[in-house]
Amino acid sequence: MTGSGVENGTPRSRVLQLGVERPAVEVLEAGEGAPLVFLHGAGGVPAWEGVLPLLAGQYHVYAPLLPGFGQSTGLDYLQDQFDLFLHGFDVIEALGIERPYLVGESLGGWIAAEMAALRPRDVGRLALAAPIGLWRDESPVEDLFGHMVHEMVPLLFHDPTGPAAQRMLALTQLYSDKDDRSEEQIETLIALARGFRTAAKFLFPVPEHGLEHRLWRITAPTLVLWGEGDRFVAPCYAEIFGEKVGGACVRMIPDAGHLIGLERPQPYADAVLAWGRGER
Template identity: 35%
Template sequence: MSSFETITIDVQSIKVTVRKKGSGPPLLFLHGAFGYEGWPTFLDLLSEHYTVYAPIHPGFLESEGIEKINDLYDLVLFNLDLVDCLALNDPHIVGHYFEAMVAAEIASVCSHNIGKLVMANPAGFWIDDDPGLDYFIVPDNEIRKHLLAHPEDSRYSDIFPEIDDESEQDQRSIDKVKALSTVAKFLWPVPDKGLSKRISRIRCETLVITSECDPIVPVSHGEKASSLIGNSIHMTLSEVGHLALLEDPETFAASIVDFLR
């Protein structure tokens, strides 16, 4: 596993763990509903071009303090304060799933302080005839098939692998419950929290990424997001699911690097 620096900062009296690696312009990565252990390949590839900052959101893994963030607006302000605490100047922001929604909310009120925006598999939209899968109700033993295009492929055995150790199983269950309750706080019961009314305020260049085999965020949601942003590009990655960033990290990272250049 690639090495990285771990720093702890105080944001609104909340201790936040931030992983950091690379050199070059700052890039803030906001993870989705599933936190990532260590430093995944796609972040390693991005860190070849940028100084990547990857905070662990309150409510995930070792970061706490989610009880102090009451609503989506609080979450937007928290992330803006995080950028200030890290002293980032005009960072590019890459967000996945519900943090793609948060990144868009940030850009809708603060585009002048952002480089470029990448929304990967973005939550925050509702289409009546194509709402997407409600993964909050998906059983543990079925989650892989909804996150990956090829869940049985041995190449992806390290993504949500089977665990035999009982204590590790218990810890994973605890982490999952924490993550689900955190995301549900901002997305449940309907993920549309009004972003469609605000997203047109985004002025920075934006890339919207969707995945061909993602049942959670259908391609139509990316098309809708892109259509509402004046200066945006929408692209769909083939043969990957919701976790395209882990399933095909090379293509995912290359798409972002090409856009940010």
């Protein structure tokens, strides 16, 4: 994952030390131009693919890894979700960025929305791709921790037979009962387990912590993207974000499930880049 350059397809990895007895943060970055901070979902950033190299064609993309992912530490340092949101600003400040374009998807979308609500003057522009964080009993968010790993693929992708879905399905085979795993596969399993521990700390048992009552505080121009075929977080939540965030623009992506950035990266990137130019 490391590289000597900051090419669109070959990110550079570096580790930021936030201070004495404070977390270390691995940051992947690529591209040139204005800063765009990308907050990943519960799956982390397993590869620099999908929407990320497309965004890096126009922006200097920074993708900090949450505690427990990659080389990022400090999960025990974060006591609750508000520590998590403030940690996001600590990372941005350590990068020397002011009022960035903040893009978050799923878990990262929730974090980005909360950050924009808590410190609205510190977010210049906001794009949320299928964020979690809201709840309706009639359309409950799927339980990330209540399914076998292979059962998640049809929930996360509009087309479970597509190439991105099949790559994820192949990854789930690592969880099968076998003794011939390579050292690299074992390391991948350990990394996935660490990442899911982070997600569980803040999302279990219900991924709802009052965000809906804070959405009105967001003042950054906000784009909300949702896959029309999202079976993990129902598309009806896009309407709620659109209603609660003043002036928000909602875009539905056809032929996309929850993981828009992997399944339909081009329309996702086109929308985010157009929003960055001030287009609706």
